[in-house]
């Protein structure tokens with residue numbers, strides 16, 4: 001699968017621009033702030049219906065305008081697929097595939113497998129558990145619609161249960177029966193999600209470790225582990241045990257919405273004890289593992305977006321990632337960089353077609 005043409009209207013700093021793309025390698029070069037990352041983000045938007053960098057949709061509209069349109073023409077299994085994502089202030093975002101709007105965005109997830117590697121990935125290490133859960137959920141959801149459905153349903157019941165707890169507190173009342181129904185639904189969906197996360201990490205962790213070793217050229221004792229209270233106790237019991245606490249807090253304090261990933265180096269948190277270089281290698285290994293996992297599951301090669309990759313790796317290491325296109329069916333690659341010569345040198349070193357866009 002590859003993107004043939006990308007058109008942007010009022011997307012971030014672009015008024016109207018069309019890119020005729022190379023099926024293998026595309027390099028976006030130019031000085032700081034010209035919009036290289038914005039182009040990558042527009043492509044991300046087509047795959048996920050949202051920005052990787054700025055979740056506030058109105059802020060993705062070019063200043064002074066009131067709508068944006070991103071359109072991509074993909075070649076997928078010899079067919080042309082036109083994906084359009086548009087948003088007008090005050091309206092709902094629309095995603096269309098070949099002219100037909102999706103009722104639910106979730107139906108689109110996984111249709112265009114894509115992985116982005118960006119300096120913004122550092123949030124995975126420095127931010128709270130929510131970011132890491134989203135990462136895990138994002139990887140699984142790209143190849144498992146049932147998982148995504150369970151997750152959406154779990155979150156809906158969770159919101160309802162939290163509203164009920166607030167209602168109890170506000171009205172000084174308690175209703176075990178209604179709460180019991182929510183507990184049952186949460187326990188059922190939560191256990192399915194927990195098992196899938198566990199199963200996913202079992203196959204993901206070895207891929208991650210192998211990638212880390214390749215990038216860092218040594219093992220360095222890095223580890224990735226699943227952290228969940230469900231590893232010890234069933235969610236039905238946890239919910240029952242937490243009822244007094246939940247009533248006091250007025251929200252659900254246990255469940256798979258509290259799961260996390262532990263990132264460690266020699267058993268210590270990488271956030272506090274990893275060097276800058278080790279943290280960068282860790283993040284790249286995570287993302288390349290995501291790439292290989294999706295490739296394996298979806299049986300198509302994801303599009304790979306490398307944003308400012310030289311920020312994380314030296315030229316030789318970037319060359320080794322770019323060289324992956326030499327191997328069978330790597331798919332399409334987008335690279336953004338401030339140095340045109342550096343990028344061209346790297347992509348020239350492999351025998352593939354490429355285009356350089358000077359922004």
Ligand SMILES: Nc1ncnc2c1ncn2[C@@H]1O[C@H](COP(=O)(O)OP(=O)(O)OP(=O)(O)O)[C@@H](O)[C@H]1O
Pocket residue numbers: 011012013014030031032033034035036037038039059060061062063308336337338
């Ligand atoms: N909604 C918006 N409307 C207009 N311009 C915007 C909007 N959002 C972001 N920008 C502009 O986009 C530019 C940043 O673009 P981007 O992050 O793609 O730059 P870049 O070329 O990747 O730069 P760098 O090399 O520094 O990473 C900034 O000049 C910013 O002001």
